[in-house]
Amino acid sequence: MPKLELNAALLSFRVAAAIQNCLIHPISRTYFWTDSSTVRNWIRATASFNQIFVANRVGEIQTLTESDEWHFIPGKLNPADAATRSAIGEDVWPWIWQDGPEFLLQLESAWPTDLPWMAATVELKATKSYHVQITPDPFDWSAVSLDHSYLSSFLKLEGETKNLLKRCQSEAFPEDLTRLKRGKLLRSSSYLLALSPKLGEAEILRLGGRIDRAKLPYDARHPPLLPSKHPLTEKIVEVVHGQMHHAGTDYLFAKLCRHFWVIRGRELSDKAVSALFTCLATRAVHIELAESLSSEDFLLVFRRFIGLFGKPATVQSDNGTNFVGAERELNDLVNQLGKDPKLSQFRKEKMIDYTNQSFQPPRALHFGGAHESFVRSTKRAFPRKKWKSAQENLSVGDIVLLLDPNQPCGLWKIGHVNQVYPGNEGLVRVVKVRTKDGEYTRAIHRLSILKKAAVADVHPKESLPPSSK
Template sequence: MFDANRVQRIREVSQPAQWKYVPTTDNPADHATRCLTADEIAKSNWLTGPKFLWETEASPQTADIDLQIPPDDVEVKPTVVHIVQRMKFTSFTERMSRFSSYSKAVTAVAVIVECSLKKRGKLFSKTQVRNLAETNLIRVIQQETFKDSIQNLQKRSTSSRRDDPLKNLDPFLDENGLLLVGGRLKRSAFLYGVKHPILLPKRNHFSMLVASHYHDRIGHQGRGMTNNEIRNHGYWIVGCRSTVSSLIQNCVTCKKLRGRRVSQKMANLPEDRTEPSPPFTHCGLDCFGPFMIKEGRKELKRYGLIFTCLASRAVHIEVLDDMSMDSFINALRCLIAIRGKVLMIRCDQGTNFVGASHELKENLNKLNIDSIARKLLSQNCEFLFNTLSSSHVGGVWERQIRTIRSVLDGILIQNGTQLNTSTLRTFLYETMAIINSRPLMVDDLEDPNGPLPLSPNNILTMKSGIVTPPPPGDFVREDKYARKRWRRVQYLANLFWT
C-alpha cells in the first residue's frame, strides 16, 4: 500500500515519456547498501557521481523503458474480488435465523413496513410502525408453524379440532389474525395480553429471541422469573420451561454469574498416605505466624511449626524463635525426641507457605534448605520438596493449618501480648491436644449406640475417650492479666474449645 500510493502520486504529476532510467551500475546511491570496502568506494563514482552528469546535456538513458510489472512481484498490491452470493431461504422462519436479537428482527421488519406505508401515502408514528411490524412478523411465523390449527379455526371444524395439538389451550384468532390462548379469563379485569397471550411455537428461533429479550430485561434471573416476564408481556411459548432452560444453559452471562467452578481431577495419593505406619513416620510440615509475644518490656515475634502425620492425620506443633535453620533443626529434634524417628518429611520450598506475612516470606530466604536436607539425610530421614508454586500438593498439611489458624488468629491477635515464649508454647500444646481429639469419622456421631469415634489421640496415647477435656475451673476474661500465667493459658484454651 505504501508503494502503491507513491506510484499513484508520481503517475498523477508526470508521464512515463518524461522518465529517464539510471542503470544500477552508474547509480552511486546504491553503493551505500552493498557493503563496499574502502578501496572499492575509492574506485567507484561515490565522490564524482555518474559520468553523464559531467556531459553537456545529462541523458542517462534514452532507450524505451519497459513498464510491465511481473505478476509475481511481492510489492504489488493484489486485487481482491468479492463475490456476493445471495442467500436462498425456503421459509420466513429460516430468514429469522439470521437475526441475533428480538429487537433487530422487529427493527428490520419495521423498515420494510415503513417503506410500504410511505408508498401508500400513509403516515404513522415510530411506535405504531413498530407495533405493526411486530404483529405482521408474529402472524407470518404462526401461519408457517401452526398452519393446520389456523385452518381448523377458520373452517370452524369441530372434528378436526379434536386432533389439534393446541386444543388444550383453547386457541382462537383475533381481529389481526393472530393465534391467541383462550381460557376462562375473558371477564376478568386483567390486561388483554395477560388474559389471552400470543402463541409462539416451540423450538423456533424467534421464540428463543423473545425469551432471550425478556431474560436480558430482568437482569439474567432464573427460569421462573423469566417465564413470568414472558407471560406478563403477552406471550405464550409452547414448552416455555424447556425453551427458557435451554436459553439459560447456553447464556454466557449466566455462566459467568452462576456457573459452577470446574474442579481439577486430583492425582493418586502417594504411598506414604496409604500405607499403615507408626505415627509421624511420614509427615508434612509448614510454618504459620508470626505471633507477637512480650518478654519483659520487649515485643517479639514467634512462629509456629506444624507437623502432620500423613497416615493418622495427627498434628504436632512447635514454637520457632525465628525463621533460621537452627530454630528449625531444634524444633525437628523436639519432634523426633517426643514422637520417635521420622523417615520422610514433605514440605514446600519456602516461598509459598500458607498464612505467612510479607515479613515471614522475606525471612524464609534465611532458611538454608540444602543444609537442612544434608543433615536429615545423615539421620536416614528423606526430605521431599514440592514443586515451586504448587501449594495444592501439600493440601494435607495446609488444611490442618487452616483448622488451627481459623481460631488462633482471633485469639492471639487480641491476647498474644499477654504471653511469653513458654506460655505461648503451652498454649500451642493445648491447641495441639484439642486438634488431635477431633474425630476422624463422622458416620456414627449421631448414633447413641455407636462406637466411640476414632481420633488421632487414640492412636498417639492408646487411650479411649477425649484425652484433653475442656479446662477445669472457672476462668474469666480478667485472667488474661493475672500474674499466674497458667490461668492465662487455661483461659485462652477455653476460648479455643468454645
Template structure:
C-alpha cells in the first residue's frame, strides 16, 4: 500500500488495517467490487416508486451494468416499459396486469445479488499470453438484438474462456423483417469487437464472429448480387471492420446471444450460457471456413433487380414553372439564368430590361404550350378555328411573338398595356401565380379589386373570375381575416329531451343576475346587497324553477340545489355550460362542480353532471332561451316603482310570478279552431290544472273525471303527455338551420380560434390535436393547441368558434 500515493487511495482503503480488518466492498463508477474475493457483485435496491411509466423508467435506469453482465435480465424490463409507453402517459397508473409483470421482473433482478463475476479474465496476465482469441456471437428476435463477446486463452492445463462484454438492446417495432434484424445483430457484433479492441489495447491472434442466420451470412459472403440501400450499407459497414473468413455459422442452441434476445427469468441462468459461453469454446475444435451462398436469391426482396427502362418524354419547360410558389421567385430565377448567359456572351444590359425580358419569356412559353395551334394560324395569316378560346378577343402576335388582344380600343388614348393586354390561359400555372401576385399587391382585397389590378398591369386572363375566386378561397391570410367559422349539421336531440318522464328528471342549469337589493334602512342611509338567481329548466317539459342565492359560493349553490330537489324531487341528470364553471351573468363565478363540496354532494345524491364545450352557448339553447324570456318578463315587472329599493322579499315574489308566467306559456302552436281551445303548457303538468274547457282523449271516458280526484289528476297527466307527443315533439323534428352535412375537422388541421377580447387580426392560430365526434359521426367540438405568451396551451372549443386555414 505504501507504493501508492494517498490521492490514489479511496476513503475506505486509507483507514483500512490489512492485518486486522476485513476487506470491504468498494464501489467505482456504479460497480461493486468485493475486495476479499476479487469479484464483481451486484447491489440491487429498488427505491419505492409509483406504478407509473415515470416510476418504472426510474427503477429501470437505477441498474448500472456497463459491461452487460445482466443484459438478458434487464431486457425483459425494457420490453415491459416499451409496452407501457405505448399505452400510458408519464403519470398514469398502469394496468394491474402490467404491475404483476413488473413486480415479477423486479424479483428476478433482485436475485442478481447472488451473482458474482471474477474481476480477472484469466489466471495469468494478458500481457504474458502469446495466444488470445476473441469470439463474438450475435442474434436477433422480434423483441431484442444481442451481441456478446468472450476471450479464449489456451494454456498448458487447458482452455480458459472469459466473458468480456455484452450488449442487448430493443429491436425496432415496425418496418423490419427478421433478416434485417439479424443483419443489425451482425453489425452490433462488429461494434462490440471494436469496443473491446479499443479498451483492452490487446492484439488478438484470432477474431471470429458467429451468427445462426444463413441469410445474413449469405449477405456478407455475397460477391455477385446488388442489394437495396438498407442491406448494402450495413454489409459495407460490417466488411469495413471484418472480412468474410472471420464469419462462422453457429447453431441456435449453442449461441449464447440467443439468451439475450429471449431474456432470462432468473439470475442463476446467467451462469449456464451468457457468462460462461458456449461449450465448444472449451475444446480444441477448429472451424472450417465455409462459403455461404444466398438463400433463394430470386425471391429475396432485399436483392435489387437489374432492369433498364428508357422513357422518352416531350420537353415541356412550363412544367418546371410549377417548382416555384410565387411570380417574383419564378421571374427572378429566369433573370439569373439570362444574366449568366449574357455574361458569357459579354452582352449585359440593365437589370430592369432583363427582368422584363424574363417575364415575356415565361408568358411566351406558356402561350406556346396552350395556344400553339392558334399562334401558328396567326403567324401564317390563317383563320382561327371556330372553337378557339381566343376567337372573340381578335388576337394578334406582337413583335416579341406574344399573343395580345386586338379588341376595339385601338383608337383610344389608353396606355398600350390597357388597349392590347397580353392573353394568359386560365388553366396555366402562370395564371395562378399572376393572380396570387396581384392579390397580394392589392392587400388581399376581393375579386373585383384583384381583377382590376391584373388588367391595369396589362394581363388578360381568360375566365379570370372563377380563377380569382378559387385563389382567394384558398388564401390563408384571407381565410384568417374574412373566413367563415366552421359549421356542421344540427345534431340529433339527446334522449333526455325527447323521452317522457317525471318533470325535472333531466335539468339544464344556468345562473343570471345580480340585482342590488336593500337589506336594511337606517337614518344615515341604507345597506345594500346583491342577489343572484339560479334557473333550473326541465329539458322534457320546458318548465322552469328559479332559486335566489345570496352569493355565488359553493355553500349557497348546494343550498339552492337542496331546495330545488326538495320541491321538485330527485334529479338524474344536470346539464350546464362551460366545463368546470358554468357561467351566467359574470365571468368570475366560484361555483366548481368538478371538485370540492359540490362534487361530493352530487356523488352522494347520485346525480350526473354533463358539460357543454366552453364558449358554446348555442349548445345550451334550451335554457338560454328561458333566461332570455325571464329577463324580458322581469324587466317589465321592474319597470315601475317595484324596481326601486328592491328587497329580498319583493325580489323573491317577482321571481315566483315570473316562474308562473313562463310555465304558463304555450309550448305548441295555438290553434285557431274554436273546437280545440286546449293549449299545452308546462303548468298543466306541474299544477294538474287547466283553465277553460278541453277535449278529452278518445280512450278516456269523460265520466271518469268526476268519480275521484286522483283519476282527474291521472287524466290530466295522460292528456298532457299525449298532446306532448302529438304536437310538441313533432315540432322538434325539422332543422331550421345547419341543415347540410359539412366536411369534418381532422387532427392536424390548422385553425384560427375566435377571441372576443381581441381584434380578428390578433386571433391565435392553433393545431387541432383531438376531435370529438358525436353519435352520428360528425365533429362539433375539437381540442386545439395554441401558443399563448410563449407557452403551449390546449383549449376545447366548438367548431362554431374555429376557422379552418389549412387542411
C-alpha cells in the first residue's frame, strides 16, 4: 500500500511540474498533500537509503521539490479518497473535487497539524558494516639482546622482560588472549585448550590446570606460556643451551620448564624418531628410538635390534612419510637412506635380504599390510588424552551405561548413580552406580549417560570411596 501512495505522490508532482511549465507567471509557493505518513517520511529522508523502487521515485520527487512543501492531511479531509469511498446515493461528482477542502479557505494556522518526522524502516536497503583493524608495525625481534649476563633477570621476569613476554604472547595467541580477557571460553580448535590457560599478573598467559593444588611457588605451578616457533623462544632456548654447556634434551627441557612452559618445547629442544620392527609371522612388535633419520642413526638402531633378537633373514620397509607437516622433507631423507651405500654394505656383511619395494608410496597404507596397522596402533597408544572443556557433572539419579571392554555391548549393565565424589575444584570424576546386580564404583570415562535425573539429589563425599566391585 505505501508504494501505491508513493506512485500517487509522484503523479501529483509530475502534474504540478506540467502546470508550472504551462504558466507564464512563476509560482512562488507550492503545497503538496498526502495522507500517507510513510510517503511523507520517505520524502524527508535520503532516497538512496531505500530499495530501488522507492529510491528512484523519491529521488525524482526530491529533484524539484523541498521536503517542507509536503504536508500531511487526514484521510477524511483528502479529496482523493472520495474516489475510493463511493457509495450508492452520493453525487457522481463530489463537491470537494470542485471546491477543495474547506480548511484551505482558512488561515494557514488553522490547517491540519503536520506529523513529526519519523524514520521509515520499510523498504530500507540492507547495509554492510566493515571494521578495519590497524595492524601495528611488526616488532623487530632481532634487535632484542639476550645473553648470559641478562638471562638471570630475564628468567625472573624483571624489567622489560614482562613487556617482551606480553608482546610475544599477543603475537602468538591473539584470539586466546582476547577471549580470556573477556571472560569467554577458548574455542574447541585452540591448541592451548589442553593446557587450561589462565591470565595471571599483568595479564600474562600462564599454565593452568590441577597443578594449582601442588605445594609449589606460584611461578612453578603456573609458568608463563611461550610459543615454540617464535624468535623470542628460540633466543631463550639458545642462550640456556649455551649456559648449560650444551646439555642433553631432557636436562635442557627440565631447565626451561622451571621458568616457562614452551608449547612443544621438547621438539624445540630436540627431535627423536622411532623405528618400529614387526615379525610378519608372529606379529611381535619392537620399537627403538633413533636420534634422526640419518644412515648412521638407522644403522645403530638396526644393530641394537639384531643384538637383541638376532639377524633377520628378510627385511621389508615402508617409506615412513605419513608425518603431517614434514612429509616432503621426510620423504627425501628416507629415499636417501634407501640408496645409501653404507646400508648396502651392512646388508652384505650380515647377509640380509633387504626388500626395498621402492618404499611404498605415500598415503597408500594398503601396500604396507600388517606393519602399517602396527604403526597406527603405536601412534594411538602414545598420545595421552585429556578433557579439554568442562562437561556437566554426573549427579545422583542419572541413568548410565557401564562400559565394560571385556564384555559384549549387549551385556553391559544399566544403573542409577546413587553417589558422586567431586574433587576440590567441584568436578565429579568418580561415582557409585547401583545396578540390579549390586553397586559399582567407576570413573566417569567408563560410563555413558543415558538420561539425566529430573532433580539432582547430590550427596558429595570429600574423598574417594573405598575399593569395591
